[in-house]
Amino acid sequence: MNEKLNSSSAPEPIGRYPHARRVGNLLFLSGVGPRQKGTTIIPGVELDAAGNVTSYDIEAQCRSVFENVRTIVEDAGSSWMNLVDVTVFLTNMDDDFQTYNKIYAEYFEHNQPCRTTVEVNKLPTPIAIELKCIATID
Incomplete structure (x- = not known):
């Protein structure tokens, strides 16, 4: 089995890729960010008129990205407890790692x-955080 999966509840991908791909009993998620579904709103991010980040709240982004991952894995038939590997990309390790951790x-x-x-x-x-995840599907 090799199947592309898209969640109707998660933010839309920003490119031509699925939210996830199931291969056998493994679920591979594309990079997931904290954006809200149906909008360009990123929780905790303030932008100036030119679209440059003027401030951001890493806690709000972390909570949002974790919920987006949860939504995708559940819509794909897996669960949060089935996550087996998480790769996290931070744009500011010095300032954000402690809160993220x-x-x-x-x-x-x-x-x-x-x-x-x-x-x-x-x-x-x-965004200041993105996750790449692998889960199992029972």
Whole structure:
């Protein structure tokens, strides 16, 4: 089985790719950000008239991205507890890691997938965090 999956409840992808792809009993998610469904609104982000970030709240973005991941895995027939690998991209490790790590611990208190966290120079939209995840499907 090799099937593309899109959630009707999650923010739309910003490019030509699915939310996830199921291969056998594995679910591979495309990069997921904190944007809200049906809008360009990114929780906690303030932009100037030119579209440049003037301030952002990493806690709001973390909570939103985790909920977007939850929505996608559940709509694909999996669950939060079935996440087995999470790669996290942060744009500001120095300022954001401590807050992100605290919120991550709340969301992953009972399920502790493998995790990699890296700092990147920029993400495709004005976001400070993006997740790439793998889950199993029972």
